[in-house]
Amino acid sequence: MAREVLRPALELYLDVHAHPELSGAERRTADLFAARLEASGCTVTRKVGGGHGLVGVLRNGNGPTVMLRTELDALPVTERTGLAYASTVPGVMHACGHDLHLAAVTGAVDELDRTRSTWxxxxxxxxxxxxxxxxxxxxxxxxxxxxxxxxxxxxxAQHTSPSPAGTLAHAADPGTPLMAASASVEVTLHGRGGHAGAPHLAVDPVLTAAATVLRLQSVVSRETAPAEHAVLTVGAMRAGGPANVIPDTADLSLCVRALSEPAVDRMVAAALRIVRAECAASGCPEDPDFTVTARSPALLTDGAATAAVRRAHEELFGPHRVVGTGPLTATEDFARFGAGGVPTVYWLLGVTGAGPWRRARDGGPPVPPNHAPEFAPDARTALPTGIAAMASAARRLLAPAGGTV
Structure with missing residues (x-):
């Protein structure tokens, strides 16, 4: 890959990784991204969708329109990678690889701009x-x-994966979901505050919350068929302050994942039933607040487009570096871009360096997954692969110069 393409993409990656921004606050990241797209010949429109969404347009004659999607936001995670370019923002980290996706897309657009004669x-x-x-x-x-x-x-779109750096994984069966549908839920349990020394005069929402967390595990273990891909996770429980005070409320944040919308609906309904029942069992003075804050459909990739892109990747990298993968219980909202039958193609980009991979294989520390504080892609291998994978995929679906698709 030309140094003129790789170097600015790497500089962007290092900068964005060191300066992560949370969802809805991606102003600096969007500014950097827009500047790189404009340098590659794109016309950029800001504030698409409100906030910091943006769209770049690179036109090169008549032919198909192909959209490359990347994300801007980071996670509320404290980084523990020890990298020289680690996050400088306390409690915020690019623990899911969005910085690498973003840098790879800028490199791919730069490459496409430099090779306009081919598409x-x-x-x-x-x-x-x-x-x-x-x-x-x-x-x-x-x-x-x-x-x-x-x-x-x-x-x-592509997404980092804790598999070996330089490898790609496509949906083994594009007719089945590659990623799960999901729902995010916020719950508030209402107790009655009081003195820790007189619990009989209070209704302790912390105890109710603890019982609820344990009981919610039965939604998967006892209400879901063992062969069904399903996950229910309580990611946060917030309550109280001083040890000698029983609080009035306790809050839970939970997410549900399954490979179909009906399964997600069933699991959300079961969670609501359990929350209400535990509140009733505790004698809570009010019904709980139960709010679904976000939904995302399952990700189904298009069979024909995926096959075409996978062939392009196999030709570029060799079949030994391009594999198939089954359904994952990770989730994201990329599936929404397929609304109305728009074909989507999505693959996983391996980012684990050879050293950590060998040590994990030989019984050493496991490879840190996405969302872990130690998640650290091997950018030297993963970024060039990501750039080439995205550029070759786009070129395969665009029209060849002087020909037809």
Whole structure:
């Protein structure tokens, strides 16, 4: 890969990793991303979907329209990688690889701009905010993304994976979900505060919350078929202050994942039933507040477009570096860009360096997964692969110069 493409992409990656921004606050990240797209010949429109969403357009004659999507936001995680370019923002980290996705897309657009003689058509680039809260894609589409910039013939995205750096994984069966549907839920349990020395005069919402967390595990272990892919996680329990005070309320944040919308609906209904029952068992003075704050559909990739992109990747990297993968219970809102039958292609980009991979294989420390404080992609291998994978995928779905698709 040309140094002129790789170097600015790497500089962007290091900068964004060191300066992460949470969902809805991605102002600096969006500014850097827009500047790189403009340097590659794109016309950039800001505030698509409100906030910091943006769209770049690179036109090169008549032909298909292909959209490359990347995310802008980081996570509320404290970094423990020890990297020289580690996060400088306390409690915020690019623990899911969005910084690498973003840098790879800028490199791919730069490469496409430099090789205009090999393709025809239009490249759209969507810089999506708020992926971690599963709201950004919906907001961009609600702001007439396709009506304003054209409905793409295909939408492409890739995502970091703790598999060996330099490898790619496509859906083994594009007819089944690659990623799960999901729901995020916020719960408030109402107790009656009081003195820790007189618990009989209070209704302790902390005890109710603890019992609820344990009982919620039965939604998967006892109400879901063992062969069904399903996960229910309570990611946060917040309550109280001083040890000698029983608080009035306790809050839970939970997420549900399954491979179909009906399964998610069933699990959300079961969670609501359990929350209400535990509150009743504790004698809570009020019904709980139970709010679904976000939903995301299952990710189904398009069979024909995925096959075409996978062939391009196999030709570029060799079949030994391109594999198939089954359904995952991770989730994200990329699936929304397939609304109305728009073909989507999505693959996983391995980012684990050879050393950590060998040590884990030989019984050493496990490879840190996405969302872990130690998650540290091997950018030297993963970034060039990500750039080449995205550029080759886009070029395969655009029109060849002087020919037809």
């Amino acid at each position: 025809r058509g239009t490249v759209l680039v969507a810089g999506q905010p708020a992926e971690e809260t599963l709201t950004g894609a919906r907001e961009m589409l609600a702001d007439a993304l396709y009506e304003r910039f054209g409905t793409p013939d295909a939408v492409l």
